[in-house]
Amino acid sequence: METYYVTYNKTGFIDNWTTEKIDGFLPIQSEPALFTVLNCVRVVDGIAVMDQSQLEREKEAYWQTPPSDLEVVQQENAHLLLYSAELEAVIQQSQREDAELLFVLAEKGVL
Template identity: 30%
Template sequence: MIKAYWVTLDNNGFINAWSDSEAQGYFEIKSASELFKKLDFVKVVDGVAEIDEVRRQQVIKEFEVTPLSEIDQLKAQNTELRDTILDLAVIIDSLGGELE
């Protein structure tokens, strides 16, 4: 469904912020609802939001090669450690051990 949205653009002309209501510093466009909130690869052409497929592929490629932040690395390690602890608990329980 096409409806009105308000957006801001980055220096390259790609949408970098969306609003579904009028806001200061934003300008009105028309867009399909499925594009709402998509950033960095949607351009406004003649007042209508359109996906720039070349830029979309660039954004995906950049995301795939971006290394994890330190926080994301720690989150992944925490998940691995939690899974290891759960595996050990199952082993101890299967051996008849007591878990406190």
């Protein structure tokens, strides 16, 4: 267990963590793994405790939140990169086929 300093939100969950003693922050004991976890950790008898039901609610809220504009653009960019790679593969295949055809035509004396 380590000593950390925290503040709570209205519902009693930790909403700020620090390792430094700051006015308005309360000292607690916590496992290092919980350090920086927000809105899912309560303090019980001076010890940080993960609230599993709140964690599940936070996860559910996260997945139900529509993507931000940045996330939408990143997803579109990923799709465009994939599409570009697929087109490049088609172009390369077409170029190989064209080269093979030209080679055959040249061998036959057509060109």
